[in-house]
Amino acid sequence: MANAQGKHITPKVLKGFRDLLPESMIPKKKIIRTLERVFESFGFSPIDTPALEYTEILLGKGSGETDKQIYRFEDHGGRDVALRFDLTVPLARFVSQHFSELVFPFKRYHIAPVWRGENTQKGRYREFYQCDFDILGSDSINADFEILHVIRSGFEAIGCKDYMIHINHRRLLNAILAKFGKEAETQKILQTIDKIYKVGRDEVVRILIEDEGMNADTVNGILAILRLNENFSKDGVKGKEIFTVLEKIRDEIEDKTAADELLTIFRNLEKCGVLEHFAYNPAITRGLDYYTGIVFESFITDKMEFGSVCSGGRYDNLTGLYSKNAVPGVGASFGLDRLLSVLEDKQMLTKKNSVADVIIFNLDDSFIADYYLLAQRMQSAGINCEIVLSKSKLGNQFKLAERHGIRYALIAGGDEFDAERFNLKDIFSAEEKKAISIEEIITEIQTNKKVNS
Amino acid sequence: MANAQGKHITPKVLKGFRDLLPESMIPKKKIIRTLERVFESFGFSPIDTPALEYTEILLGKGSGETDKQIYRFEDHGGRDVALRFDLTVPLARFVSQHFSELVFPFKRYHIAPVWRGENTQKGRYREFYQCDFDILGSDSINADFEILHVIRSGFEAIGCKDYMIHINHRRLLNAILAKFGKEAETQKILQTIDKIYKVGRDEVVRILIEDEGMNADTVNGILAILRLNENFSKDGVKGKEIFTVLEKIRDEIEDKTAADELLTIFRNLEKCGVLEHFAYNPAITRGLDYYTGIVFESFITDKMEFGSVCSGGRYDNLTGLYSKNAVPGVGASFGLDRLLSVLEDKQMLTKKNSVADVIIFNLDDSFIADYYLLAQRMQSAGINCEIVLSKSKLGNQFKLAERHGIRYALIAGGDEFDAERFNLKDIFSAEEKKAISIEEIITEIQTNKKVNS
Numbered sequence: 001m002a003n004a005q006g007k008h009i010t011p012k013v014l015k016g017f018r019d020l021l022p023e024s025m026i027p028k029k030k031i032i033r034t035l036e037r038v039f040e041s042f043g044f045s046p047i048d049t050p051a052l053e054y055t056e057i058l059l060g061k062g063s064g065e066t067d068k069q070i071y072r073f074e075d076h077g078g079r080d081v082a083l084r085f086d087l088t089v090p091l092a093r094f095v096s097q098h099f100s101e102l103v104f105p106f107k108r109y110h111i112a113p114v115w116r117g118e119n120t121q122k123g124r125y126r127e128f129y130q131c132d133f134d135i136l137g138s139d140s141i142n143a144d145f146e147i148l149h150v151i152r153s154g155f156e157a158i159g160c161k162d163y164m165i166h167i168n169h170r171r172l173l174n175a176i177l178a179k180f181g182k183e184a185e186t187q188k189i190l191q192t193i194d195k196i197y198k199v200g201r202d203e204v205v206r207i208l209i210e211d212e213g214m215n216a217d218t219v220n221g222i223l224a225i226l227r228l229n230e231n232f233s234k235d236g237v238k239g240k241e242i243f244t245v246l247e248k249i250r251d252e253i254e255d256k257t258a259a260d261e262l263l264t265i266f267r268n269l270e271k272c273g274v275l276e277h278f279a280y281n282p283a284i285t286r287g288l289d290y291y292t293g294i295v296f297e298s299f300i301t302d303k304m305e306f307g308s309v310c311s312g313g314r315y316d317n318l319t320g321l322y323s324k325n326a327v328p329g330v331g332a333s334f335g336l337d338r339l340l341s342v343l344e345d346k347q348m349l350t351k352k353n354s355v356a357d358v359i360i361f362n363l364d365d366s367f368i369a370d371y372y373l374l375a376q377r378m379q380s381a382g383i384n385c386e387i388v389l390s391k392s393k394l395g396n397q398f399k400l401a402e403r404h405g406i407r408y409a410l411i412a413g414g415d416e417f418d419a420e421r422f423n424l425k426d427i428f429s430a431e432e433k434k435a436i437s438i439e440e441i442i443t444e445i446q447t448n449k450k451v452n453s
Numbered sequence: 454m455a456n457a458q459g460k461h462i463t464p465k466v467l468k469g470f471r472d473l474l475p476e477s478m479i480p481k482k483k484i485i486r487t488l489e490r491v492f493e494s495f496g497f498s499p500i501d502t503p504a505l506e507y508t509e510i511l512l513g514k515g516s517g518e519t520d521k522q523i524y525r526f527e528d529h530g531g532r533d534v535a536l537r538f539d540l541t542v543p544l545a546r547f548v549s550q551h552f553s554e555l556v557f558p559f560k561r562y563h564i565a566p567v568w569r570g571e572n573t574q575k576g577r578y579r580e581f582y583q584c585d586f587d588i589l590g591s592d593s594i595n596a597d598f599e600i601l602h603v604i605r606s607g608f609e610a611i612g613c614k615d616y617m618i619h620i621n622h623r624r625l626l627n628a629i630l631a632k633f634g635k636e637a638e639t640q641k642i643l644q645t646i647d648k649i650y651k652v653g654r655d656e657v658v659r660i661l662i663e664d665e666g667m668n669a670d671t672v673n674g675i676l677a678i679l680r681l682n683e684n685f686s687k688d689g690v691k692g693k694e695i696f697t698v699l700e701k702i703r704d705e706i707e708d709k710t711a712a713d714e715l716l717t718i719f720r721n722l723e724k725c726g727v728l729e730h731f732a733y734n735p736a737i738t739r740g741l742d743y744y745t746g747i748v749f750e751s752f753i754t755d756k757m758e759f760g761s762v763c764s765g766g767r768y769d770n771l772t773g774l775y776s777k778n779a780v781p782g783v784g785a786s787f788g789l790d791r792l793l794s795v796l797e798d799k800q801m802l803t804k805k806n807s808v809a810d811v812i813i814f815n816l817d818d819s820f821i822a823d824y825y826l827l828a829q830r831m832q833s834a835g836i837n838c839e840i841v842l843s844k845s846k847l848g849n850q851f852k853l854a855e856r857h858g859i860r861y862a863l864i865a866g867g868d869e870f871d872a873e874r875f876n877l878k879d880i881f882s883a884e885e886k887k888a889i890s891i892e893e894i895i896t897e898i899q900t901n902k903k904v905n906s
Binding site: 008009010011012013014015017018019020021022025026028029033036040041042043044045046047048049050051052053054056057060068071073074075076077079081083093094096097098101102103105107108113115117127135138140142143145146149153268271272321322323324353354355356359362365368369370372373375379383384385386387389390400403404 | 461462463464465466467468470471472473474475478479481482486489493494495496497498499500501502503504505506507509510513521524526527528529530532534536546547549550551554555556558560561566568570580588591593595596598599602606721724725774775776777806807808809812815818821822823825826828832836837838839840842843853856857
């Protein structure tokens with residue numbers, strides 16, 4: 001069937017959009033499920049919000065840049081609507097709208113696509129997944145600790161070992177700036193320090209002195225307290241040194257709340273035996289004016305060039321735009337697509353185009369019901385079975401298994417069903433086990449599956 | 454923070470859209486995961502396609518009605534784009550575009566939202582989930598059998614027992630109409646028969662004779678062969694009678710292919726011991742001109758009023774609009790939201806607003822690290838743990854547990870950690886087990902979890 005002109009429509013996707021074939025979607029689903037399991041293991045519950053919202057709702061907090069990037073249009077009812085560009089604004093609307101229905105602290109996760117019409121670059125898409133989790137309605141420092149602990153558990157569950165979570169505190173920076181009478185210029189100074197990785201320390205000093213007209217002594221004083229001296233480490237402060245450094249900073253500032261909070265968090269991380277995965281990093285400021293407490297970014301240490309794969313922080317009032325009920329919170333977001341790119345680069349993703357663990361060959365259509373009954377026994381044991389639908393030469397069936405990347409082939413005809421003993425071929429090693437029971441087959445495949453999961 | 458005028462923006466969603474709070478999203482996630490597990494157990498792999506596509510791609514096959522319902526607009530690059538309104542058209546585009554990369558038979562599932570600007574009615578939304586699975590590139594009748602087998606497995610996995618899958622065959626209808634020389638009017642007759650449940654048999658006869666001008670003998674002849682006589686059953690033909698009826702029809706028609714195919718399918722279903730869940734139903738025709746082989750609908754037998762919760766059929770050429778490579782296939786779609794409504798109506802959904810199995814009370818912030826270490830041991834055993842973030846009166850912590858619907862509370866302070874024996878309170882029964890080990894706690898919670906899953 002072609003269109004009216006008898007011509008085919010060229011199948012293509014929009015620029016900045018993409019299809020995910022099984023070999024990409026299988027590992028993505030696996031990571032999503034792993035993270036969902038981790039979130040739920042800490043009592044975070046799933047929610048969902050519409051992809052399409054009133055533009056007014058979405059842009060309330062949006063910057064001009066966001067405005068240009070948003071997919072916005074008029075719907076059939078003449079409403080000004082837009083596709084969500086993140087999951088935070090819809091969360092703020094959600095919490096305001098359902099305030100009286102929710103039990104606080106409200107812990108939710110939301111893994112869903114968002115859309116931004118921004119210019120496409122390598123690895124940047126106009127449709128991408130966000131993976132957010134937040135604790136709302138708690139100003140306890142234990143909530144901050146929990147978020148960090150969940151990130152750590154997420155990396156562990158995914159199988160990442162070389163990760164590092166860099167933490168800073170917005171109010172610690174404020175306290176330091178207050179010491180120099182520079183509270184009013186906080187935002188400007190933060191945004192400049194935020195560039196230190198990209199442009200280097202010397203350039204940050206130059207910008208603050210020359211472009212921003214700050215006093216050289218003040219700039220050097222601030223950077224010295226922050227340990228952002230000439231030989232500052234991009235890795236931040238690690239291990240026991242964290243406590244020495246933070247206690248020293250604490251001594252030098254008047255408002256000690258932020259330093260105390262950081263110290264409490266790091267001490268609890270140490271007690272949990274996971275301090276090695278955390279750093280105090282004075283250069284992490286997070287651009288957004290949104291954050292008011294801890295801020296953090298996470299890196300895969302041998303792939304720093306990919307940037308942060310999980311970031312977030314604490315905010316005072318999520319819901320201010322929609323409600324008089326101020327809701328503080330703390331949360332983080334895994335950059336799912338970036339994380340996948342890193343894992344792919346580290347060759348940690350198994351590229352398979354089928355989820356099947358075993359393929360049952362079709363020796364004759366008359367055995368079809370038997371094959372499905374056999375499959376059922378393996379499926380009950382958690383084994384995924386593909387059954388060859390059309391009888392063909394055995395050589396072709398082996399070829400199909402290979403093209404699918406399925407390791408095991410189960411071969412059974414009349415004699416095998418009579419004896420209830422079957423043949424299992426390991427296609428990777430070319431070894432064949434003859435006349436074994438279905439229980440032995442299940443054990444063999446399960447053992448292999450566990451090793452490779 | 455409020456907007457420029459100092460007023461709050463009223464938090465609301467668009468008409469026909471909705472938020473899912475944890476109590477709705479938890480069961481929805483559970484069903485999605487269950488169906489995904491079933492699809493994968495048969496070797497169906499996940500894929501993903503963009504929410505937004507070129508309008509030309511989406512409307513190629515669309516009817517005028519669809520056209521009006523589609524969310525369509527011009528993007529920043531002046532492209533005519535639209536939100537997908539189903540998952541079948543994107544699949545056709547996907548298979549055409551990636552034809553040379555795919556291994557056929559290509560078995561995929563896709564669970565994702567679609568958007569239609571249609572008028573909202575009770576239980577009809579403008580954003581809803583489709584849950585499609587198809588086998589592409591196989592014209593084997595075993596593929597048809599597999600799709601039906603997967604549907605059955607899906608219902609079983611969800612825990613539905615009272616389901617019935619009604620099957621018919623488009624070419625069986627054609628063969629019967631051919632006998633009366635009415636092939637040319639197939640579509641018209643099919644669409645009229647399709648209404649038999651709604652308007653009754655007498656009205657179908659009246660429409661065909663009076664409105665369509667058909668000969669009364671022909672109409673009665675056709676309906677007689679189809680067993681759609683005066684006392685036809687809405688339940689279709691069941692059990693052994695299926696074979697008697699289909700063999701009788703087979704005798705009366707010239708082209709016996711369709712009857713033979715149905716007979717093969719039903720015989721294999723019988724061999725698998727699942728025939729009780731299937732019916733031959735001559736009144737099922739499926740409106741779309743799209744189908745060319747078997748067609749089917751599935752009902753929860755004590756909730757027929759909800760309509761079909763899983764429908765589909767076989768088609769000759771999915772990709773005709775986009776490619777010269779004709780790809781036949783067979784597939785089905787679970788109506789996820791409708792299925793959830795039915796299960797809710799049957800009170801089969803547990804309404805919980807938290808995924809946590811146990812809540813660990815906070816007796817003092819100094820124990821925070823210990824609580825998380827304790828949680829970690831339970832989490833390794835698959836138990837979801839909520840930890841109370843802020844210390845408060847025990848009464849308040851019990852209240853929090855109750856509001857969350859969490860059954861178990863674990864209570865531990867200094868003495869308990871020293872002795873490594875803890876107190877577990879069953880909030881539902883008000884029973885408390887004192888000074889038990891973490892292993893005993895895990896066993897207790899796991900046992901309860903299994904019973905209620």
